[in-house]
Amino acid sequence: MHPNDPRLRSFVDVKPESDFPIQNLPYGVVSTADDPAPRVGVAIGDFVLDLAALQAAKLLDLPEDVFTQSSINAFMALGPNVWRRTRARINALLRHDNPELRDHAELRAKALLPMSQVKLHLPLRVAGFTDFYSSKEHATNVGTMFRDKTNPLLPNWLHIPIGYNGRASTVVVSGTQIHRPRGQLKPPSAELPSFGPCKRLDFELEIGVVVGQSSAMGTMLTEQQAEEMIFGFTLLNDWSARDIQQWEYVPLGPFQAKAFATSISPWIVTREALEPFRVAGPVQDPAPLPYLQQKGANNYDMALEVALRTPAMQQPARISATNFKYMYWSSVQQLVHHASSGCAMSVGDLLGSGTVSGPEKDQLGSLLELSWNGTEPLQLPGGELRGFLEDGDSLVMRGWCQGDGYRVGFGEVEGTVLAAE
């Protein structure tokens, strides 16, 4: 049976609503109180399977140190054939009818770590972070708010998967607290800028593509090459200081408004695990230039949700529910464009999709859009209002693809806002 077969079951008990059935097996980096050295693992139900332990037990046929690492980069560098073979092997080891691990009590005790007892680290060493802007709905909303209601999309938007280089040093794992940034602010009413804590702190719901192979400087990528370079996907919160951005961004784009933090989920879901959930993206009209043309279903049917919990709330409340399938430009198109000038791609490059907004009012991927630049604050359960994020607010994103009786998900990416230092 193919590792994605819906009929597969594991000897590890997995509830139907779990993000981590045997059909998923996303990669992460974990450590435990007993063994604080970070190593690579995959999530299965409420457990993490320690791949360094499997490797030490000679159950995986791979270079010796590939999983005793603080990132998945060394594993990614081995390439798509190894990714496929390793996933199939781990999948086989976890099947209910395979005794190799199931009946090896000592190894099981060592390799199956209860999720509640592990520390989850940043799963990849981020080589470069690039952020795209590929939701037509989001670009239209932003253009309507800040530029021209009657002509909100800039002329290049339908031709180029617009993107910019972000800051790799502040990509952090879910659970990392986020200091409110300081920066230069100049509201339209002020004559001169001042320096102080951002007043319009926002999130952006995105999916991150993790590039697992490099490409040479001076060369372009075909659709096929780009596809095979994609190792997997992560949930991504592109924290944004709207007021800093508004003053700084002309003419060279966002800089400090986005540089203070980007949060990702601890789990990288492999491209292969998402294969059953491919769907066609929106029709692209005008047709993209030939180097950007794609055949077949190039998007994913992936549910995405955002929840917010203020210090006064017991539980997070859902404030948005959308789907990755709405994205106008696909991940493959983004990657092909990224390399089109001859830009070398690196193992560990992270490509943010851009804010994922859908066509409906409750499908928007940022507070900027949900509160229409603060003019229509969200009303939360309990009656609190939010135009932008306040200190103490916690933001939680979740994402998953729904199969028949199982779901392939990311876990969550959570971040709580602290006051400016």
Added chain:
Amino acid sequence: MHPNDPRLRSFVDVKPESDFPIQNLPYGVVSTADDPAPRVGVAIGDFVLDLAALQAAKLLDLPEDVFTQSSINAFMALGPNVWRRTRARINALLRHDNPELRDHAELRAKALLPMSQVKLHLPLRVAGFTDFYSSKEHATNVGTMFRDKTNPLLPNWLHIPIGYNGRASTVVVSGTQIHRPRGQLKPPSAELPSFGPCKRLDFELEIGVVVGQSSAMGTMLTEQQAEEMIFGFTLLNDWSARDIQQWEYVPLGPFQAKAFATSISPWIVTREALEPFRVAGPVQDPAPLPYLQQKGANNYDMALEVALRTPAMQQPARISATNFKYMYWSSVQQLVHHASSGCAMSVGDLLGSGTVSGPEKDQLGSLLELSWNGTEPLQLPGGELRGFLEDGDSLVMRGWCQGDGYRVGFGEVEGTVLAAE
């Protein structure tokens, strides 16, 4: 005597016009045919002093593997006190009156490598590449050409050291050939964009700051902290595709127009070696916000030259001669601003100054300005005209600070343009 003392002489013969007297000692990474393993060295006259060889001979008191590396990052990570102590020690070892190395024929033969016989590698592993836009003359010229002649500077320019994140993966060392990039082009006369080789390929003369220490996410830097984090400086050519840039850059800034290549000199001149050449920068009016205010001389009196050689020319011809002292925003101000949102800085961050243009017509740091966007092509010796770079053209930048009887320089950064792949 202080290592910068102009009276110092080395037992290695150094001509007055050499970039590498005993007062300089810039760091690079070299290998030789005999020993192809890259290691760290410093330039002295027409030689490279192999620091790994000195270390093996126990003449330097540092962690064992710090110079047997393919980058200077491990050395930089040791911090400013080690930088200072190590430079003083190397300086002492090279003095004409110190017999330790001078009279140790065997070690001298091993450690002093003729420059003509070494291969020069990229000296640092670039953690992040950021490019600023800090010459008022350059920003004024660009604004005059493309925006508003009567009001060329955007409102934020005099308040913010404007910058954007660049692409680290394509920072290459001098001598690397540069493929002309492909990209989306839409001249104003065309209705739709097309994809093909860039037609307006340009250079930008810049100085790069090499950050040698990290800072924590969520914290700001004082002027003093930023100063001490700067390890040194490099010459930098920010290759630019003007036509790609013009179509892609709104609203998120340059992306593929700058992603294909950035060339730097093989030698990182230390901040300490440049101390004698500090000068005051231009008066900043309006006064910067308090977090950006600096005391004392914050610029450097550093001569910069650009030369161009077409395939038909025997020798490069100088096309620009300017000075780093003209920069409006200083390197320290750039670094303080970079961290101001809480952005973590990393060992190996490279900060481009932005194009260095002076007030005069022959002091401009890009062909865009020298040929006024191609409308006034440069006439080269031999009669050829250049609006932008053509295939086969070779671009050479040099830079140095002139002392009394010696100069502290960078060597050169050279790059030749190849046809699009």
